[in-house]
């Protein structure tokens with residue numbers, strides 16, 4: 001459906017400066033948008049800017065972008081430790097922790113400070129967009145915009161309409177996605193959408209395979225890399241995504257679809273309870289503290 005006079009998007013606020021937030025800020029700034037990046041954790045903000053700088057430098061060194069693009073993109077990103085910038089943005093992309101209560105609290109604080117026309121997008125991996133939208137003052141201008149990790153490299157963005165999402169909101173975010181150099185794919189608003197409905201049960205099954213002693217960490221990852229041509233083994237990928245995110249998605253699938261086939265593996269639960277959340281904390285199915293990753297089982 002074509003919709004005239006789509007809302008103009010020039011300035012974007014990104015909430016949550018973890019691995020996804022920094023990737024989203026990176027691609028938005030590189031595409032010419034002004035970006036405000038915020039997080040409850042000030043340390044996360046400086047770490048995110050360093051990561052973005054490093055990733056842009058790597059792209060420039062490999063001639064994917066020019067050095068001028070690198071410098072200009074970095075200049076377009078402002079970090080903020082409060083929400084004073086919100087009246088300046090046309091779009092907020094929420095990329096905070098995968099926890100419904102955290103996200104609801106963010107929307108409750110953010111929405112009253114936004115321009116009434118501003119769009120709110122969530123990068124949630126699994127949570128109902130309709131339910132999140134219903135907690136805001138703008139379900140018509142609320143949408144799921146699910147980027148893939150690592151954001152600067154992955155081409156896909158799943159777009160998820162909530163039940164009330166207006167067509168012009170969908171089309172504006174679709175157009176933005178294309179301007180970011182990504183391919184949008186619509187997904188219906190059911191638990192974990194498309195990619196994670198398929199990918200996360202595969203990862204959970206890999207953890208069961210480890211739990212039941214069918215293979216070691218190394219054997220399972222080697223088997224799937226060489227036997228199924230996956231770029232990363234499932235346990236390496238779980239560490240890369242974050243084991244907390246993997247568990248949260250499995251829990252949403254298990255609760256939302258009420259089917260025991262989505263039961264999170266107890267070993268995945270144990271790793272999360274230990275705080276061994278994967279690469280971002282240097283330990284998960286591999287220990288990353290040395291020169292090369294060492295399997296932890």
Ligand SMILES: CC(=O)CC(=O)SCCNC(=O)CCNC(=O)[C@H](O)C(C)(C)COP(=O)(O)OP(=O)(O)OC[C@H]1O[C@@H](n2cnc3c(N)ncnc32)[C@H](O)[C@@H]1OP(=O)(O)O
Pocket residue numbers: 055058059062064124125147148149150151152153154195196199231232237241245
């Ligand atoms: C959980 C959810 O809600 C949804 C999800 O995101 S699920 C996760 C989806 N993502 C995946 O499945 C990723 C699977 N892995 C891969 O595709 C690949 O391993 C990979 C693309 C991440 C890395 O590829 P690789 O060839 O092994 O790595 P490497 O050779 O080091 O890097 C390839 C390029 O990526 C760049 N790169 C690697 N990691 C990067 C990162 N985190 N950020 C930015 N750039 C990165 C490198 O600079 C390199 O660039 P050039 O090709 O220009 O040299």
Ligand SMILES: NC(=O)C1=CN([C@@H]2O[C@H](COP(=O)(O)OP(=O)(O)OC[C@H]3O[C@@H](n4cnc5c(N)ncnc54)[C@H](OP(=O)(O)O)[C@@H]3O)[C@@H](O)[C@H]2O)C=CC1
Pocket residue numbers: 015016017018019020021038039040041044095096097098099102106123124125126146147148149240241242245280
């Ligand atoms: N990891 C992945 O591969 C993918 C993740 N996603 C989704 O993206 C979102 C972010 O995930 P990811 O980047 O991996 O997670 P991270 O844990 O790397 O980052 C989340 C960041 O959000 C911060 N945060 C927590 N509460 C608030 C708040 N109230 N206001 C602002 N910031 C807050 C966290 O701070 P602190 O650490 O101090 O709590 C942390 O810095 C999740 O919804 C996730 O499901 C989507 C696609 C892929």
